[in-house]
Structure formats: C-alpha cells, structure tokens
Amino acid sequence: MTEPAAVEVASLTKRFAALTAVDGLSFSVARGEIFGLVGPDGAGKTTVMRMLAGVMRPDAGTVILDGVDVVSDPELAKRHLSYMPQRFGLYEDLTVDENIRFYADLFGIARGLREERAKRLLAASGMEPFRGRLAGKLSGGMKQKLGLTCSLIHAPKAVLLDEPTTGVDPVSRRDFWRILYSLLGEGVTIVIATAYLDEAERCHRLALLDRGRLIQCDTPAALKQKMPGALVAIASPDPRRVRSALEDEPGVQTVVLVGDGVHLVVDDAGRIAELERRLADQGVPYEHIARVTPSVEDLFAALLGRKAEDG
Amino acid sequence: MNALRLRAIARKEVLQVWRDPRSLMIVLLMPIMQMLMLGYGVNLDLKHxxxxxxxxxxxxxxxxxxxxxxxxxxxxxxxxxxxxxxxxxxxxxxxxxxxxxxxxxxxxxxxxxxxxxxxxxxxxxxxxxxxxxxxxxxxxxxxxxxxxxxxxxxxxxxxxxxxxxxxxxxxxWFNEDLESRNFIIPGVVAVVMALVGAQLSSLTISREWERGTMELLVSTPVTPMEVMLGKLAPYFVIGLLDAVLCLVMAVLWFAVPFRGTLLTLFATTSLFLVAVLGIGYLISVAIRSQIGASQIALLVTMLPTALLSGYAFPIDQMPAPIQWVTYLVHARYYVTILKAVFLKGVGMTALLEPILGLILYAVIVAFLAARAFRKRLD
Missing domain, CATH: 3.40.1710.10 (abc type-2 transporter like domain)
Incomplete structure (x- = not known):
C-alpha cells in the first residue's frame, strides 16, 4: 500500500448561508476501489460529489485526484475524471450517437477510438440497437446507461457517480454494475453516491454521511461488525402495533418499520424472550421473531438512531 | 481554445435549433412577422x-x-x-x-x-x-x-x-408618396434584428440550466470561451440569414430603394450582430430559465430600440438627456447606418462615426460576455 491514494479528501467543508452542507469531511479512496457515499437525503452526498468533480468550490479543505488538486486546478483534473450528475445531464434532443460524439469531442477523443469504445460500451449495456434514437425517447434505465457510456468515452481515471441508478429497472441496474466492475480491472477508481443500500453492499468501502459529517468509514462487513447489540426481525401483519408495543421496552434502541414487519436493535440477543412475552401480553399479532444478520440499511438506522438519542 | 471542442458545441447547437420548433419559429417567422407588423403598423402617413x-x-x-x-x-x-x-x-x-x-x-x-x-x-x-x-x-x-x-x-x-x-x-412630414415608409423601413430592419438576435442568444445558456445539461457540461474540459463562441457562431450565421430576409423584404416587399453597397451592409450588419448576440448571451448567463431569459431579452431590447434608436422618432428632436441615453442603444448606430446606406447610398468612410460607435459597442459587449460565464454551479 505504498501507492498514493487515487482520491484524497481532507477537511472538506461547504456552507450554504446558515447551513453547513458538508462539514470537515476527510476520506481517501485507493486506485481500483469502488467507494460508496451513503446517507439519507440532505446528508450532503451531492455536494461532496460536485466538489470532487470540480464544479463546486469548497469553503475549506482539499481534494486531490490522482495527484491533481481539484480545488486549485479544476480544469486539469476534469480531463481525467468523469462525473455523472444525479439529474440526467445529456441532451434529450440529440441521438445516442450524437451525445457520445459530443462528449468524445469535448475530451478530444479521435474518431477511431471513439467508435471502438462506443461499440464496446454500448454492447455491454445492450444499447447497440438504439444508437440512432433520441436520448429523450429512451427509458430511464437506458438513459442512465447512455450517461455512463458518455462519461466513460474518454477512459477516465476516476469516475464519480451521483445516485446513478435511481429510478432504473433491475435489469439495467445489473448491466450498470457489471460495467462498473469491469472498469476496476483497468485501474479505474469509482466513487458512487447511493441511496440504495443493497448497492452500498457492493462497494469495497463505504462512508456513512449524516448532515454533512462522516459517521463511519469502512468495508460493509467491518461496519456490520461494529453494529452494537443484536438485530431482531419480527414478521407481523400489523407492524405499527408491534412498534408501539415495543419501542419503550428496556434495551430496545431503535425500531424500524420494514416491508412485512419490524427490525429492532436491542442491546442483547437474550432479550428476544422478553419481547415475545410483551407482544403476547398486549395481544399484538406476529408470525415470526428471530435474530438476523444486519444489512447496511439496518446498520445505518442503528447508527443514526442512536445518534439521535444521544442528541 | 480548441477547434474540436468549439466545433462540437456549434454542431450540437445547430442540431438543437433544427429540432426545436420554437427556435425555428423565432428564426424564420418572427422576422417576417415583425417586419410586416412594424413596417405597416408604424406609418406616419395618415390617409382615408x-x-x-x-x-x-x-x-x-x-x-x-x-x-x-x-x-x-x-x-x-x-x-x-x-x-x-x-x-x-x-x-x-x-x-x-x-x-x-x-x-x-x-x-x-x-x-x-x-x-x-x-x-x-x-x-x-x-x-x-x-x-x-x-x-x-x-x-x-x-x-x-x-x-x-x-x-x-x-x-x-x-x-x-x-x-x-x-x-x-x-x-x-405627411408626404404623399409614402416617403415616410422609405425612411422607416431600414430602421425597422434594425429593430427586428435586435429583437430576433437577442431572443435567439438569450436561450443558449439558460437552456442548458433549464434542461439540467449544464452540470455535466461544466464537468468537461470545455472552456467558457469555447462555449460562448461555439454557441454564438450558429446564431451569427442565422442572424445574417435573417438580415438577408429582412433586407430582401424591405427592397422587394416595401419597395424601399437600396442605393448603397452590399459590402458596407454586410460589414456593419456583422458588427451589429456581435452586439445583439452578446447582449442576449449576457442575459442568458444571468437568468437560468429559458422563458425568463427570453422575456428579459424582449424587455431590454424592445423598448430602447423602438423608442431610442431613431428608427421612427428622430433623435435630434428628443430632449438632451434622452439624446445622451440613446448612445447606449446599439440600434442607434445601426439605424443611422442603414438609413444612410439605403437612402443615400453612402460608403463606409461617410459613416465613420456610427461605425466606430458600433465597433466600440461590439467590443465592450464581447468582452463582458466572454467573462460572464463561469464553469461553476455555485
């Protein structure tokens, strides 16, 4: 690990009037790593991505991208990075090919190279048949895959993706991730902001952000180890009643409603028997109760929930 | 400055105008309609x-x-x-x-x-x-x-x-043989060009903001100068085509005599277009919605050019402070030039003063426009 980090962020801070959107953030990303920025809406993910991409100036702190200081020389950094904003940023009134050509030209990619890369990228995402179609007429998933194609046409060293798979169908998401993984072999560094925690689990390392601050930064597995107490899943036809019955029980730290029931964080797995008794006393219907392995989502809820209690 | 990037921006802009019915309407119909409306509407001859x-x-x-x-x-x-x-x-x-x-x-x-x-x-x-x-x-x-x-x-x-x-x-001044039309129509050409040119260029930057394409654009190595020149180049050509359309209408439809040279006309029209497009571009940089930018462009160009350019209302009959204000109106210089080129047939040497005025105007606007656009979101 003597190689310098591909992305080095130190004390990054950005204020909007009274709001501090990003507050003294520091992390580093190794070459060939997929690094995830995870957090609820308003955590500052987009602001961080914009500062990494050199399109927004931080109030304090530094961003070094492959040895280039993004804050002091954003134009130099832009030649070797690619940024995919949250909102679809391509021209809907241009065709797939025209969009690709536009971005290739802006990065000075010669025609032959452009054709070769476009062909490979479009084939990987199943977009070959749509090259003549207007971008505005593509489905949500195809738009994002076109966005990825355009942002990879100049073979960047670092790829910054801001919630790239929001509103994308599962098949396109799978294509998307397959393309991302294939980049890692070429030594490309990927920073991805995501609200999907199942996607977060695919990252090598995660930074958990809350209100502009870094809460935790580690591999998904290590983060789960750090989770205090035990996670208990209760399947129930009436999750709200389960929540109100248990949220004030001793040892219960957080209660989160999930699709078909409730996830609880308790200080000790031994409390399950107490919880069962409590539900029976109150006559709350439930089908199943068991300790489960936490997902990143649970972890996040546990960490943020406890923080809220502390505050 | 990189020729490939400049061309890429210009090419994209042409494709967008070509595929946007609203832009095409501004390009073709607006000049014709305004020539007819202003040509007939502002008529100092009273008859019947x-x-x-x-x-x-x-x-x-x-x-x-x-x-x-x-x-x-x-x-x-x-x-x-x-x-x-x-x-x-x-x-x-x-x-x-x-x-x-x-x-x-x-x-x-x-x-x-x-x-x-x-x-x-x-x-x-x-x-x-x-x-x-x-x-x-x-x-x-x-x-x-x-x-x-x-x-x-x-x-x-x-x-x-x-x-x-x-x-x-x-x-x-209520002459019988439509002389007021001869006097007004060349000025109408200037007013129409000022309106149409500013309308077109007022959409260039605001469109990128409104459609959400700006964020990606500023993350590429393109320079602000390439963006400006690449975007305005197609509209310069379109502006010249519109000028030809207006001038042909003036001569063939309104039967205004044309006594000058095409060279003088082309040179001064090009200068005027730089000023007109530059103003629209400045507005476009400042206002991030297309409709807002086009409204402001209309407001900023319509009243000053209609009232203070001297196209219908002689400047020397205005109160002195207002006369001074007219020097800030780009169309003032072009109206003077067009009237002289059309009716008197004079060459560039006789028009040195308004031409210098127009050059100065175009240089200042171009300078401000080149500095206006920043590749940043905040």
Missing part, C-alpha cells in the same frame, strides 16, 4: 380619414368644395348629413374623425367679399391625427380657393398669374 359633410347651402360652389374632399385620398366621405344632430352623432359615435360644414351663406360671401369660411369639426381625442386631418382639410380648401380664383379670373376676363404652389408646413 373618415369624414362627414353637411352642406347647408347646396350651391354650385359648396358642392365643388365638398367634391374636393371626396376626391382627396386623405379623406373618405362616409356620411352626408342633413342636420347638425347627424353631424354630432357621427363625431360622437366615432364613425367620423372630422365633419365639414358649409354655411348657408357660403357662395354669397364668396361672391361679395371674395372670402368665405367653412366649419371643420374635429375629433381631437387623438390630437395628433386631428392636427394632421386639419392640415389636409386646409390643403383641400386651398386647392378649391385656387380653382375659384382661376374661375373668377376667367369670368372677369382678367389674366392672372398662376397662384403659388400650396406649401403647408405640415406637408413636409
């Missing part, structure tokens, strides 16, 4: 004023006088009244702008004293038109007077020198 006549005498002379009104192209006799009530009704109801009443003793006094009078009742709610109509009425009466004098001379067997030609002061 509806009038009412009331002949209280019914003599040979009174009829001859009223025939003079009926024959004049300035007046249309739309009502022949038989009492004062009808005259009042015609003026009050707005069907007539003027009533000519011949008194009962018209011929008698004419024969006896050689002088008589006719009453003209004018609707002065539009006092400018009323003054003009009174001037025309005086002209018709003067004409009649001459005929009467000639007739008297013939009758009395006296030889008489032909009376001097009638020259009313007002006739200098």
């Amino acid at each position: 004023i509806p009038i009412c006549t009331y002949d209280r005498e019914g003599s040979q002379h009174s009829e001859a006088l009223l025939k003079g009104f009926a024959a004049s192209e300035y007046f249309d006799v739309v009502k022949v009244a038989t009492d004062y009530a009808a005259v009042t009704a015609a003026i009050d109801g707005g069907t007539c702008r003027m009533a000519v009443v011949v008194p009962q003793d018209f011929s008698e006094r004419l024969t006896d004293t050689g002088a008589s009078s006719v009453q003209a009742i004018l609707d002065a709610s539009d006092d400018n038109s009323a003054t003009i109509a009174a001037g025309y009425a005086q002209a018709v009466i003067d004409q009649f007077e001459q005929n009467v004098q000639i007739w008297f001379a013939g009758n009395h067997g006296q030889s008489m020198a032909p009376p001097p030609p009638i020259s009313l002061e007002s006739r200098v």
Whole structure:
C-alpha cells in the first residue's frame, strides 16, 4: 500500500448561508476501489460529489485526484475524471450517437477510438440497437446507461457517480454494475453516491454521511461488525402495533418499520424472550421473531438512531 | 481554445435549433412577422380619414368644395348629413374623425367679399391625427380657393398669374408618396434584428440550466470561451440569414430603394450582430430559465430600440438627456447606418462615426460576455 491514494479528501467543508452542507469531511479512496457515499437525503452526498468533480468550490479543505488538486486546478483534473450528475445531464434532443460524439469531442477523443469504445460500451449495456434514437425517447434505465457510456468515452481515471441508478429497472441496474466492475480491472477508481443500500453492499468501502459529517468509514462487513447489540426481525401483519408495543421496552434502541414487519436493535440477543412475552401480553399479532444478520440499511438506522438519542 | 471542442458545441447547437420548433419559429417567422407588423403598423402617413359633410347651402360652389374632399385620398366621405344632430352623432359615435360644414351663406360671401369660411369639426381625442386631418382639410380648401380664383379670373376676363404652389408646413412630414415608409423601413430592419438576435442568444445558456445539461457540461474540459463562441457562431450565421430576409423584404416587399453597397451592409450588419448576440448571451448567463431569459431579452431590447434608436422618432428632436441615453442603444448606430446606406447610398468612410460607435459597442459587449460565464454551479 505504498501507492498514493487515487482520491484524497481532507477537511472538506461547504456552507450554504446558515447551513453547513458538508462539514470537515476527510476520506481517501485507493486506485481500483469502488467507494460508496451513503446517507439519507440532505446528508450532503451531492455536494461532496460536485466538489470532487470540480464544479463546486469548497469553503475549506482539499481534494486531490490522482495527484491533481481539484480545488486549485479544476480544469486539469476534469480531463481525467468523469462525473455523472444525479439529474440526467445529456441532451434529450440529440441521438445516442450524437451525445457520445459530443462528449468524445469535448475530451478530444479521435474518431477511431471513439467508435471502438462506443461499440464496446454500448454492447455491454445492450444499447447497440438504439444508437440512432433520441436520448429523450429512451427509458430511464437506458438513459442512465447512455450517461455512463458518455462519461466513460474518454477512459477516465476516476469516475464519480451521483445516485446513478435511481429510478432504473433491475435489469439495467445489473448491466450498470457489471460495467462498473469491469472498469476496476483497468485501474479505474469509482466513487458512487447511493441511496440504495443493497448497492452500498457492493462497494469495497463505504462512508456513512449524516448532515454533512462522516459517521463511519469502512468495508460493509467491518461496519456490520461494529453494529452494537443484536438485530431482531419480527414478521407481523400489523407492524405499527408491534412498534408501539415495543419501542419503550428496556434495551430496545431503535425500531424500524420494514416491508412485512419490524427490525429492532436491542442491546442483547437474550432479550428476544422478553419481547415475545410483551407482544403476547398486549395481544399484538406476529408470525415470526428471530435474530438476523444486519444489512447496511439496518446498520445505518442503528447508527443514526442512536445518534439521535444521544442528541 | 480548441477547434474540436468549439466545433462540437456549434454542431450540437445547430442540431438543437433544427429540432426545436420554437427556435425555428423565432428564426424564420418572427422576422417576417415583425417586419410586416412594424413596417405597416408604424406609418406616419395618415390617409382615408373618415369624414362627414353637411352642406347647408347646396350651391354650385359648396358642392365643388365638398367634391374636393371626396376626391382627396386623405379623406373618405362616409356620411352626408342633413342636420347638425347627424353631424354630432357621427363625431360622437366615432364613425367620423372630422365633419365639414358649409354655411348657408357660403357662395354669397364668396361672391361679395371674395372670402368665405367653412366649419371643420374635429375629433381631437387623438390630437395628433386631428392636427394632421386639419392640415389636409386646409390643403383641400386651398386647392378649391385656387380653382375659384382661376374661375373668377376667367369670368372677369382678367389674366392672372398662376397662384403659388400650396406649401403647408405640415406637408413636409405627411408626404404623399409614402416617403415616410422609405425612411422607416431600414430602421425597422434594425429593430427586428435586435429583437430576433437577442431572443435567439438569450436561450443558449439558460437552456442548458433549464434542461439540467449544464452540470455535466461544466464537468468537461470545455472552456467558457469555447462555449460562448461555439454557441454564438450558429446564431451569427442565422442572424445574417435573417438580415438577408429582412433586407430582401424591405427592397422587394416595401419597395424601399437600396442605393448603397452590399459590402458596407454586410460589414456593419456583422458588427451589429456581435452586439445583439452578446447582449442576449449576457442575459442568458444571468437568468437560468429559458422563458425568463427570453422575456428579459424582449424587455431590454424592445423598448430602447423602438423608442431610442431613431428608427421612427428622430433623435435630434428628443430632449438632451434622452439624446445622451440613446448612445447606449446599439440600434442607434445601426439605424443611422442603414438609413444612410439605403437612402443615400453612402460608403463606409461617410459613416465613420456610427461605425466606430458600433465597433466600440461590439467590443465592450464581447468582452463582458466572454467573462460572464463561469464553469461553476455555485
């Protein structure tokens, strides 16, 4: 690990009037790593991505991208990075090919190279048949895959993706991730902001952000180890009643409603028997109760929930 | 500056204009419509004023006088009244702008004293038109007077020198053979170009913001200068095409004589376009919605060019402080140039002053525009 980090962020801070959107953030990303920025809406993910991409100036702190200081020389950094904003940023009134050509030209990619890369990228995402179609007429998933194609046409060293798979169908998401993984072999560094925690689990390392601050930064597995107490899943036809019955029980730290029931964080797995008794006393219907392995989502809820209690 | 990136921006802009019906409409229909509206709408010639006549005498002379009104192209006799009530009704109801009443003793006094009078009742709610109509009425009466004098001379067997030609002061600017159109149309070309040019370029940057394409664009290595030149180059060509369209309409449709050279026209039009497009671009950088930018562009160009460019309202007749303000209006220089090129046929050396003014204007606007756009989101 003597190689310098591909992305080095130190004390990054950005204020909007009274709001501090990003507050003294520091992390580093190794070459060939997929690094995830995870957090609820308003955590500052987009602001961080914009500062990494050199399109927004931080109030304090530094961003070094492959040895280039993004804050002091954003134009130099832009030649070797690619940024995919949250909102679809391509021209809907241009065709797939025209969009690709536009971005290739802006990065000075010669025609032959452009054709070769476009062909490979479009084939990987199943977009070959749509090259003549207007971008505005593509489905949500195809738009994002076109966005990825355009942002990879100049073979960047670092790829910054801001919630790239929001509103994308599962098949396109799978294509998307397959393309991302294939980049890692070429030594490309990927920073991805995501609200999907199942996607977060695919990252090598995660930074958990809350209100502009870094809460935790580690591999998904290590983060789960750090989770205090035990996670208990209760399947129930009436999750709200389960929540109100248990949220004030001793040892219960957080209660989160999930699709078909409730996830609880308790200080000790031994409390399950107490919880069962409590539900029976109150006559709350439930089908199943068991300790489960936490997902990143649970972890996040546990960490943020406890923080809220502390505050 | 990188030629490949410049070309990429220009090419993209052309594709977008070509595929956007609204832009195409601004490019082609707006100049034609504005040329027609301003060309016909602003017309200082007043003709076919509806009038009412009331002949209280019914003599040979009174009829001859009223025939003079009926024959004049300035007046249309739309009502022949038989009492004062009808005259009042015609003026009050707005069907007539003027009533000519011949008194009962018209011929008698004419024969006896050689002088008589006719009453003209004018609707002065539009006092400018009323003054003009009174001037025309005086002209018709003067004409009649001459005929009467000639007739008297013939009758009395006296030889008489032909009376001097009638020259009313007002006739200098209500001329008969559409000269005001010749005077106005070249200026209309300038006004239309200012409006259309600013409209087009006001959409360039605001469109990127509105459609969400700006964030990606500023993350590429493209420079602000490449963005500006790449975006404005197609509109410069479109502006020149629109200029050709307007000028052809001026010459072929409005039959304004063109006496200058195409070189002078092309050179000065290019300069004017730089100023016009630059202003639209500045607005586009400042305002991030297309509709907002186009409204502001309309506001900023419409009133100053229409009122202060001197295209219809002569600058030297304005109060001194307003005259100074006109130097800030780009169309002022171009209007002066176009009028001279069209009507006087003078070359560039004779137009040194307005050309220098336009150059200075274009340089300042280009300088500001080049610095306006920043590749940042905050």
